[in-house]
Amino acid sequence: MTKIITKLFLLMACTYISNTFSEEVNYLIVEGKSPPFQITHEGKSNGGIITDIVKEVFNGSPYTVKYHVLPLNRLYKIVESGQLDNWIAYDAKAWNSLSQWGDFVSEPLFSVNHTYLTCKKNPPAQIKSVSELSHQNIAIIRDFIHPELNELEDSHLLNLVPVENYSQGINLAALNRVDGFVEMELRIRFNIKNELTNNSCFQFVYMGDIIPTYSIYFSTDKRNTDINTFVNKRIKALKKANEIDKIMSRYTQTGANRLATKKTAP
Secondary structure (H helix, E strand, O other): OHHHHHHHHHHHHHHHHHHHHOOEEEEEEEOOOOOOOOOEEOOEEOOOHHHHHHHHHHOOOOOEEEEEEEOHHHHHHHHHHOOOOOEEEEEOOOOOOOOOOEEEOOOOOEEEOEEEEEOOOOOOOEOOOHHHHOOOEEEEEOOOOOHHHHHHHHOOOOEEEEEOOHHHHHHHHHOOOOOEEEEEHHHHHHHHHHOOOOOOOOEEEEOOOOOOOEEEEEEEEOOOHHHHHHHHHHHHHHHHOOHHHHHHHHHHOOOOOOOOOHHHOO
């Protein structure tokens, strides 16, 4: 009888340990709109900077990661509905798109700057004031948050032209059907190379005086602070080991012309 009780106790203990240390994390991936952050193909994940970082964060941990590839608006609706627990996604404080349901991980992942891609003749090295954008038609990715540009459009200072993907934005700029295409520089350069687009007219104009450089963060479900704490510690460790820089380099060594930063502007 004692042996039976002991076996039952051990079975219950193992079950408890398994449940405690095999918690599932739901990783949210935007379908088709955010390479090289998240790269998808036919509804499945195919790597990317953020995805590779997620893999490293949870590698060898007691957590298991389940991928969810979703259209952007559906992703927001699922988070808002609360139907997924223990989710993790990326966000920026400039967007603040998930803060109602999630908490930012305090350690940032990396910083990004925006560029104005154009084929117009003799563009400036950098856009220093909103007056330089006056009455322009500027392509942006549909449903992406650009507070600075949205404010200018609301004031009737420019016109934003939503496009579904990077190919459309890049092609509109190449054909001069818009004055420029504004997006994160590393995303534009990655997509230009990925699509083997080689147009000598492309100019990358620094946008930092209009859209300041900001950081990308992870955001995690408010209902589980343990995951947030775990991810924060892992990000610090990965950065100390230069692992995030290594991941970034796999996607940002595009061989394109120099970055449109203040250091390169005359």
